[in-house]
Amino acid sequence: MAKESTPHEPQVPESELESTVDTPTSEETAAETPSHEEEIQALKDQNLRLYAEFENFRRRNARERLDLMATANEKVLKSVLPIVDDFERALKNIAPDSPERVGMELIYTKLMNTLKAEGLKEMESTIGQVFDVETMEAITNIPAPSPDMAGKVVDQIEKGYHLGSKIIRYAKVVVADQQPA
Known part of the structure; x- marks a missing residue:
């Protein structure tokens, strides 16, 4: 059906009117919006990245915890080293056959075994x-x-x-x- 022309409007056939209107085709809408498969794949990728990031966080946290425990031991062990030095100097100055030396050696051996067990x-x-x-x-x-x-x-x-x-x-x-x- 053609419209009646008015003096102010030029007459355009209906077939041309339909082609001038910008209506997206089904191909254009498919290209603009992701398909369900693409959306699922994107979510899977995002999930995989988050999982990998969490695993890295977990490993890093465990490593930092071990480092912290080692550093805590380090401070204590460093403070005990002068005592070990004093024990060694005392043992050098005690007669080899004296009963005091036997007791000192026993304590020194226990102390050194404890320190070695802590990684020293x-x-x-x-x-x-x-x-x-x-x-x-x-x-x-x-x-x-x-x-x-x-x-x-x-x-x-x-x-x-x-x-x-x-x-x-x-x-x-x-x-x-x-x-x-």
């Missing part, structure tokens, strides 16, 4: 080794007693200790100077 490890003796800045602290230098001892450790003032893989106290040593040429 004594560093190997450093006497005769080349000075290593990674594991040793030089207290002083003395002239080398022989040319082959130059740059090596000649005495150990305090032992060094590890807690797991971390050094909690560096070995305090005396190093022989290089001899002048």
